[in-house]
Amino acid sequence: MSMTIIYLAYLVAASLFILGIKGLTKPRTAVRGNQLSALGMFIAVVVTLLDKSILSYEWIIAGILLGGAIGAVMATKIQVTAMPQMVALLNGFGGGASLFIALASFLDPDSATHVVALISIGLTVLIGSVTLSGSFVAFAKLQELISGNPIRVPGNKFINASLLIAALILTVAVVTTPSNPTFIYALVAVSLLLGLFLVVPIGGADMPVVIALLNSYSGIAAATTGFITGNTVLIVSGSLVGASGIILTQIMCKAMNRSLFNVLFGVMAEGGETVDADEVYAGKVTSSSPEEVAMLLETAERVVIVPGYGLAMAQAQHAVRELASVLEARGAQVLYAIHPVAGRMPGHMNVLLAEAEVPYEQLIEMDEINPQFEQTDVAIVIGANDVTNPMAREDKGSPIYGMPILNVDKARTVVVVKRSLSPGFAGLPNPLFAKDNALMLFGDGKKAIVDLTASLKEAD
Amino acid sequence: MEILLLLTLFVVAVFLGVELITKVPPTLHTPLMSGSNAISGISLVGALLAAGSGVGLWVNVLGFIAVVLATINVVGGYMVTNRMLAMFKRK
Numbered sequence: 072m073s074m075t076i077i078y079l080a081y082l083v084a085a086s087l088f089i090l091g092i093k094g095l096t097k098p099r100t101a102v103r104g105n106q107l108s109a110l111g112m113f114i115a116v117v118v119t120l121l122d123k124s125i126l127s128y129e130w131i132i133a134g135i136l137l138g139g140a141i142g143a144v145m146a147t148k149i150q151v152t153a154m155p156q157m158v159a160l161l162n163g164f165g166g167g168a169s170l171f172i173a174l175a176s177f178l179d180p181d182s183a184t185h186v187v188a189l190i191s192i193g194l195t196v197l198i199g200s201v202t203l204s205g206s207f208v209a210f211a212k213l214q215e216l217i218s219g220n221p222i223r224v225p226g227n228k229f230i231n232a233s234l235l236i237a238a239l240i241l242t243v244a245v246v247t248t249p250s251n252p253t254f255i256y257a258l259v260a261v262s263l264l265l266g267l268f269l270v271v272p273i274g275g276a277d278m279p280v281v282i283a284l285l286n287s288y289s290g291i292a293a294a295t296t297g298f299i300t301g302n303t304v305l306i307v308s309g310s311l312v313g314a315s316g317i318i319l320t321q322i323m324c325k326a327m328n329r330s331l332f333n334v335l336f337g338v339m340a341e342g343g344e345t346v347d348a349d350e351v352y353a354g355k356v357t358s359s360s361p362e363e364v365a366m367l368l369e370t371a372e373r374v375v376i377v378p379g380y381g382l383a384m385a386q387a388q389h390a391v392r393e394l395a396s397v398l399e400a401r402g403a404q405v406l407y408a409i410h411p412v413a414g415r416m417p418g419h420m421n422v423l424l425a426e427a428e429v430p431y432e433q434l435i436e437m438d439e440i441n442p443q444f445e446q447t448d449v450a451i452v453i454g455a456n457d458v459t460n461p462m463a464r465e466d467k468g469s470p471i472y473g474m475p476i477l478n479v480d481k482a483r484t485v486v487v488v489k490r491s492l493s494p495g496f497a498g499l500p501n502p503l504f505a506k507d508n509a510l511m512l513f514g515d516g517k518k519a520i521v522d523l524t525a526s527l528k529e530a531d
Numbered sequence: 532m533e534i535l536l537l538l539t540l541f542v543v544a545v546f547l548g549v550e551l552i553t554k555v556p557p558t559l560h561t562p563l564m565s566g567s568n569a570i571s572g573i574s575l576v577g578a579l580l581a582a583g584s585g586v587g588l589w590v591n592v593l594g595f596i597a598v599v600l601a602t603i604n605v606v607g608g609y610m611v612t613n614r615m616l617a618m619f620k621r622k
Contacts, residue, residue, distance in 0.1 A: 088570050089547065095563050096554040102616045105566055109609045112573065116605075119576045125583030130595040134582055138602025145603070146610035154561060154615075161568040161608055164600040168574045171597035175581035175590045187534050286564050293574045294541060300580075301537055305573055307544045312571040314548025319560060411557060418560030425618040431558050 080118035081304035087111025088308050092315075098431050115304055151426040152383045155415040158282055159210040165289035166202025169195050169296045170259070176299045177245075177255055189249055191298035193242035196255060198295060200262030201269065202288040208270040209281050213415060221274040228336055234265040273334065276380070276457065276496035278415040280323045280334045287316020319417045326411035326437075328463075328474040348500035352492055355505035359512050361519065364449075364486050365526035367510075371448035374398055375440065377408045377479055378420045381454015381489070385516030391453065392427035394524045401527075406433050408440040408450075408477050410458040441478050450482035454516050456495030459487075459503055471497050485509045488519045562615045569608025575601035 088111045094104015125131070149157045173195035176182045183189060212219045224230065241258040248254060273281050290312025297305025324331050368374065376391060395405040407429065413420045421434055435443075444450060452459055455477075462469040463476045479485050480503050487504060489511065494500060503509055512519050555563050578601045581594030 084573075088573075089551070091566070091570070092548075092551050092555075092563075095559050095566060096551070096556070098556075098559060098616075098619045101559060101562060102613065102620055105562070105609065105612050105616055108566060108570060112569070112575075112605055112609070115573060115576055116579070119579050122580060124580060126585035127583055127591075130582040130591045131579055131598060134578070134595045134598025135602050138599040139606045141599070142603040142605065142607030143610060146607045146614065149611065151615075151618075154565075154611075157607075157611060158561070158564050158568065161565065161604055164603050165568060165571045165574065168572070168578055168597045168601035168604065171593045171600065172574060172577040172581055175593035175597065176577075178590050178593070179581070179584065179586045181586070282564070286567065290567065290571045293571045296574050296577050298534075298537060298541075300577065301533060302577060303537070303540060305577060306537055306541050308570050308573040310541050310544035311548040311551070312567040314545045315552045315563060315567045318549060318552045319564065322557075322560075409557065416561060417564060418557060418562070421558040422561045422615055422618070425558075425615070428618070431619055434558055436557055 077118050077122060078303060080114055081302075084111040084115035085304050085307040087114070088311060092311065151423060152386055153214075154422055155278065155282060155419060156210050156213045158416055159206050159213055159285070162282070162285040162289045163203050163206030163210065166199045166206060166285075166292050169289075169292035170199030170203055172296050173199060173299065174255070174259075177249070177252075182300055183249060186246060188299050189246040190242075191295050192255075193245040193258065195292055195295040195299065196245075196258050197238050197242055197262045198288055198292040200259050201266035202285055202292055204263040204266030205270040205281075205288070206285050208267055209278065209285060212270075212274055213278065219274050221277070222271050224268065224272050227268065227272050230268050231265065234261055234268060237261050238265055269335065272336070276327070276412060277334050279412050279417050279419070280320055280327075280331070282416045283316050283319035283323055284331075285316070287313050287320060290314070290316055323412055323417060326475060328471070348492070348494070351500040351502050352505050356492065357510050359486070359510035361512065361522035361526045364510065364512055364523055365530060367449055367484055367486070368398060368403070368523070368527055369401070369530050371398070371403050373404045373447050375406050375408050375444065375447045375450045375479075375482065377450060377452040377455050377459060377477055378424065379410075379413045379453065379455025379458065380415060381516050383414060383419065383423055383454070385454060387453060387517035387520055388423045388427040390517050390520040390524070392424070392429055394520050394527070395429070397524055397527050406435050406440065406443075408437065408479070409434050410437050410455070410477055413455060413458060437475060437477055444478045444481040447482040448484065450479040450485045452479055452485060452487045453520065454488070456489070456501055457497045457499070460495075460497070460499060460501045461503055462499060462501075469499065471499065479503065480506055480508070483508065486512055488512045488514070488516050490514065558619070562612050562619075565608050565615065566612040569605055569612060572601045572604030572608055575605055
């Protein structure tokens with residue numbers, strides 16, 4: 072097949088990817104968009120298989136069968152609550168694929184000929200390796216194979232800067248001395264270490280930023296792979312994905328009022344005076360029971376549910392949906408307030424609630440729901456903490472001051488479902504729990520909601 | 532000259548990506564990530580060329596590993612995205 076036809080087919084594929092992403096701008100057109108995108112991929116792959124530079128198909132068929140089987144099993148077996156891990160793994164595989172293509176190109180005397188190709192190989196190895204090891208650390212954290220919290224590494228900034236400089240020097244060495252393969256293997260090793268040290272210090276509520284950033288890297292790695300052989304479809308799709316990840320990273324950082332630098336180096340804002348949790352809570356926290364909360368809900372006309380990572384941990388999404396159904400059957404309006412960084416990846420809560428068949432029209436973004444809390448009878452906070460902390464709004468000395476929060480304290484009554492008064496990721500006490508209109512419902516998120524629903528049903 | 536054309540393509544695609552992605556609502560951010568993961572599996576195209584080339588065994592082996600990883604991305608990415616989007620669709 073001639074190169075012209077191949078490149079025209081790549082153009083069609085790239086257009087279908089763009090239309091596919093365009094479809095994702097609305098829930099109604101999203102499924103079709105995803106199918107268009109898959110069609111583009113199919114065309115690109117089939118056309119490439121007809122390329123006359125492919126001499127044998129044994130390795131290809133074996134690779135596609137193996138990869139296809141693994142991918143299909145992962146996609147069907149994965150629990151929706153484990154979606155952040157799945158995305159982390161996919162990021163890693165994407166980076167890994169680019170890494171191995173770059174290494175193969177380096178060994179191919181026909182493709183590693185000119186400077187542009189060598190620079191692209193070096194950069195792909197660098198970014199691909201960082202994405203690969205970084206994503207696996209992220210996966211291990213989310214899967215709780217290692218602690219999901221930030222792990223302090225002494226001299227972290229110094230280590231990362233040294234590794235990055237070493238990686239850049241090795242990239243230059245790969246380009247100037249391609250005859251010596253030692254440099255490229257050293258580059259792989261140093262870059263893998265860099266990915267490791269980049270992600271290890273980050274954890275907890277900062278994970279959405281990491282996932283989005285690694286998503287971006289996997290796209291950029293694909294784009295630089297395209298520069299090795301001048302493959303247009305790789306460049307276009309890689310840059311689309313790279314842009315997507317960068318934007319999500321920005322949205323996540325903004326929603327936490329933190330710079331990317333601070334997230335990457337685990338810097339929390341200076342804490343001013345330390346706040347004593349006992350002082351905040353002493354004698355002011357009201358503990359409640361499912362029966363009492365059910366009585367409140369009986370007369371509530373408008374209920375807003377505020378989910379956080381704890382909802383995912385407790386697998387309470389179906390229980391929450393059940394409670395909402397009972398409330399709606401009684402004539403109440405139920406909405407869900409979604410903070411952009413609730414959960415462990417962008418959009419985590421939305422997917423979780425969608426699984427429990429909550430209509431997406433009821434999932435309301437922060438800026439839209441905030442003015443509505445004052446007309447809300449009961450706000451139910453489940454597994455969310457820092458994103459409801461009024462210190463972010465009121466206490467100028469607080470480390471989280473300026474972070475946009477959900478103004479649940481403006482609701483007539485706030486019910487907080489939580490195991491204990493332990494602090495959230497920011498390590499701060501939450502004055503919300505001590506407010507006059509706040510009731511604490513201590514216990515496991517799922518059980519508390521199930522009990523609440525049962526009490527509400529009995530009331531009829 | 533060719534490199535300049537490719538760079539132009541790269542930069543224009545980044546701008547296009549930024550314009551498109553900012554219109555994706557937060558509700559769909561997770562499917563966006565898994566869907567774009569599938570798209571970045573396009574590196575499969577480069578992997579196929581390496582795995583099927585007649586240059587030498589090592590190139591084929593490295594290409595094979597890349598084919599496996601990229602295919603996981605493509606198949607896993609599209610399937611899991613489809614699964615999630617189906618949940619958003621139904622009422």
